[in-house]
Amino acid sequence: MEDKYEKLEKVGEGTYGKVYKAKDKATGQLVALKKTRLEMDEEGVPPTALREISLLQMLSHSLYIVRLLSVEHVGHSNSALVDPNCDIKDQKKKKPSLYLVFEYLDTDLKKYIDSHRKGANPRPLPNSLVQSFLFQLCKGVAHCHSHGVLHRDLKPQNLLVDKEKGILKIADLGLGRAFTVPLKSYTHEIVTLWYRAPEVLLGTTHYSTAVDMWSVGCIFAEMARRQALFPGDSEFQQLLHIFRLLGTPSENLWPGVSSMRDWHVYPRWEPQNLARAVPSLDADGVDLLSKMLKYDPGDRISAKAAMDHSYFDSLDKSQF
Ligand code: AMP
Numbered sequence: 001m002e003d004k005y006e007k008l009e010k011v012g013e014g015t016y017g018k019v020y021k022a023k024d025k026a027t028g029q030l031v032a033l034k035k036t037r038l039e040m041d042e043e044g045v046p047p048t049a050l051r052e053i054s055l056l057q058m059l060s061h062s063l064y065i066v067r068l069l070s071v072e073h074v075g076h077s078n079s080a081l082v083d084p085n086c087d088i089k090d091q092k093k094k095k096p097s098l099y100l101v102f103e104y105l106d107t108d109l110k111k112y113i114d115s116h117r118k119g120a121n122p123r124p125l126p127n128s129l130v131q132s133f134l135f136q137l138c139k140g141v142a143h144c145h146s147h148g149v150l151h152r153d154l155k156p157q158n159l160l161v162d163k164e165k166g167i168l169k170i171a172d173l174g175l176g177r178a179f180t181v182p183l184k185s186y187t188h189e190i191v192t193l194w195y196r197a198p199e200v201l202l203g204t205t206h207y208s209t210a211v212d213m214w215s216v217g218c219i220f221a222e223m224a225r226r227q228a229l230f231p232g233d234s235e236f237q238q239l240l241h242i243f244r245l246l247g248t249p250s251e252n253l254w255p256g257v258s259s260m261r262d263w264h265v266y267p268r269w270e271p272q273n274l275a276r277a278v279p280s281l282d283a284d285g286v287d288l289l290s291k292m293l294k295y296d297p298g299d300r301i302s303a304k305a306a307m308d309h310s311y312f313d314s315l316d317k318s319q320f
Pocket of ligand 1: 011012013014017019031032066102103104105106107108157158160171172
């Protein structure tokens with residue numbers, strides 16, 4: 001590894017581990033190095049891991065998904081690049097692991113939104129940029145869904161942004177979370193619930209592509225507001241945030257809701273005017289958002305249908 005890459009600095013911490021910025025010594029290209037949770041045993045790379053990696057590689061051919069450039073094995077004897085602070089004895093004890101090498105992008109959507117909200121020059125994200133980012137997000141999500149892959153944890157931190165080109169790409173796809181998204185990250189930080197669909201919060205066991213579209217709706221609203229739409233700090237509070245704005249769901253609105261595993265009796269709130277929560281969006285934008293935030297997963301708009309919504313009529317789609 002250290003022959004191939006020059007490690008520069010830590011750029012982030014994801015749910016599963018640290019992400020480093022590095023330089024490919026042969027080409028000078030900037031890359032992001034990510035250690036996977038997939039530890040190899042005596043037999044080598046587990047077949048489930050191989051399947052996930054090849055899926056990731058296949059999906060990453062879309063322009064709207066962060067490109068996986070290579071996969072590197074790091075054994076005991078050459079892990080110095082990855083963890084220069086750990087001494088040789090410690091390295092010998094470590095199992096070999098897999099590193100994913102991704103193209104490097106200069107920022108993520110969370111940092112990008114923060115830079116528009118805080119600091120010396122607070123300003124809204126231009127409407128045309130919100131529209132373009134949302135379209136690219138829908139395009140990336142539609143690509144995953146058409147290959148039968150759910151992301152399950154879409155959030156601004158997982159969307160990387162190339163500021164100069166105005167490109168948005170999906171990162172942190174599916175790897176190692178075949179069944180559930182963990183509640184705590186590897187550093188025991190609470191994993192954010194803000195983008196989690198109500199059916200997931202209510203304990204559904206039937207995940208569908210609609211869980212990602214709920215997250216897309218929350219991200220759309222957050223770009224427009226520069227502030228999260230439903231910032232809950234527990235699963236219960238998360239549901240209350242949603243119910244207060246969209247109204248407490250009823251059997252009428254969402255058949256089957258009251259027999260879901262984690263359903264309780266909640267205060268009965270009436271739906272509020274969604275437009276007031278996103279004052280910078282036009283009527284088409286509010287209509288699209290309302291279709292992404294439908295309670296019944298079967299009623300929620302798909303990524304593909306969202307791309308044809310009239311909110312995007314003024315966008316020059318030929319550039320994508
Ligand atoms: P993730 O584990 O993908 O959620 O990554 C955690 C953080 O690392 C992200 O929020 C980004 O700030 C950063 N990051 C991840 N992948 C990249 C990349 N390809 N280029 C630049 N920064 C990245």
